[in-house]
Amino acid sequence: MITLIKQAKVYSPDALGVQDILLAGDRIVRIAPNIELSGDDVVQIDAQEKIAVPGFVDSLVHIIGGGGEGGFRTRTPEIAADDIVRAGVTTLVGVLGTDAVTRTLTNLLAKANALNEIGLSCFCHTGSYQIPVKTLFNSVQEDLILIDRFIGVGEVAIADHRSSQPTLNELKKLAAEARVGGMLAGKGGVVSVHVGDSPEGLSLIEQLVEDSDIPISQFYPTHINRNRRLFVTALDYARHGGYIDFTTSTTPELLKQGEIKCSTGLKEALDAGVPLSRISFSSDANASLPMFDRNGKFTGLGIGRISSLWQEVRDAVVQEKLPLEQVLPVITRNPAQILKLTQKGELRSGADADLVLLDEALQPVSVWGRGQALMQSGKLTSIVKEAVFS
Known part of the structure; x- marks a missing residue:
């Protein structure tokens, strides 16, 4: 299939102005003004008054659900393909959560394969919340080398x-x-780290880096906006070379308790001198968002939403007045580079044809995954609608 997208305002995520974009098969072939191509095999898309951006990269998604902290009735459902596409996400990383007993790596891998069959790019982390971690083969190393979809380990919980x-x-x-x-295996091999509410925060990682030859870039801590104390510590951690990931899914109750809204946190981090390249957002979609009292008793539950990923980026532009080209990298180039997904997160010749068109209100209206049209003018295409897991 050959697709020619005409006259879009392009962010690669860098601002490139009005350009045409030529997709052939699963790759971007060319980005240039006024590309001329015709023929029965060419589909032309009029993208005037539209903004073309890279497909979004979500580095932490509970694709087979999570939760259970309040008993079996609080287990969250697996993610639906249509929710992913409508959110503009074309690349995602599936993980196990607190429950690595009734949620398994085999189920995780099967779900990832299902999502890949419709044109999305779904990877997974081996391992689990707890150490010793769960693996399919005898070790993390074997899983990374022998299983194509496994690119790292986690999310491993600390604090x-x-x-x-x-x-x-x-x-x-x-x-x-x-x-x-x-x-x-030629993969990122990152350790995705769930950081909880406990006062020790990132100290275990900091001590490990100080006491070993393992570089700070090996770790990818997430949920660092969960409270002010952790957030301030994480800013210093990032200024010293570490990566930090903000979680976009939240609830009004968690925000009242001190969680920092991602769009606000991004502006604060940039104002504090944190390099943009060390910041990313992830949705934690379909995770449980449990609430506990000061004695650790479960008091309530929310569910992470993948739609929150773009909403927080949009809020950073609309409410925090940050330029789009400054905000887009946190859900495109940055997570792709951290995870070493070299064909993802950018609009450039030779990259995977993952692309989103936004309307003037900055809402996703059309989505391509590896050159496959997944949503056109707000309507899901047949390959997504017919997926049994939508």
Whole structure:
């Protein structure tokens, strides 16, 4: 299939002005003004008054659901394909959460394969919340080398009453194994780290980096906007070379309790001198958003939404007045580079044909995944509508 998108205002995520974009097969072939091409095999899309941006990259999604902290009735559902597409997400990373007993890596991998069949790019992390981590083969290293879809390990929990309370040596050995497995497989091998509410925050990672040869870039801590104390610590962590990830899914109750809204947090981080390249957003979609009292008793539950990813980027532009080209990297180029997904997160010749058209209100209206049209003018295409898991 050949698709020619005409006269779009292009952000690669850098601002490129009005351009045409030529897609052939699953790749972007050319971006230039006034590309002329015709023929029976060419589909032309009039994108005047539209904004073309890279397909969004969501680095933390509970694609098979999560939760259960309030008992079996609080297990959250698996994600639907139509929710992913409508949110403009074309690349996502599936993980296990607190429950790695009734949620399994085999189920995670099967769901990822289903999403890939419709044109999305879904990867997974091996491992689990707790250490020793779950694996399909005998080790994290084997999973990374032998299973194409596995690109890292996690999300491993620290500073959380639900974690396995990992020791420094346990986390160090896991990170070393992920690093070598990633190197041998040509993958990122990152350790996705769930950071909880406990006062120790990022101290375990900081101590590990100080006491070993493992670089700070091996770790990808998330939920760092969950409270002000952790957020301030994370800004310093990022200024010293670490990556930090903000979680876009939240509830009014969590915000009242001190969680920092992502769009506000992004502006604060940039004003504090954190390099943009070290910041990303992820949705934590279909995770449970449990609430506990000061004694650790479960008090209520929300569910993460993948639509929150773009909403927080849009709020950063509309409410915080940040330029679109400054905000877009947190859900495109930055997570792709951190995860070493070299064909993702940018509109450029040779990259995967993952693309979103936004209307003047900055809402996704058309989506392509690896050159496959998934949504056109607000309407899902047949390959998405007919998916049994939509």
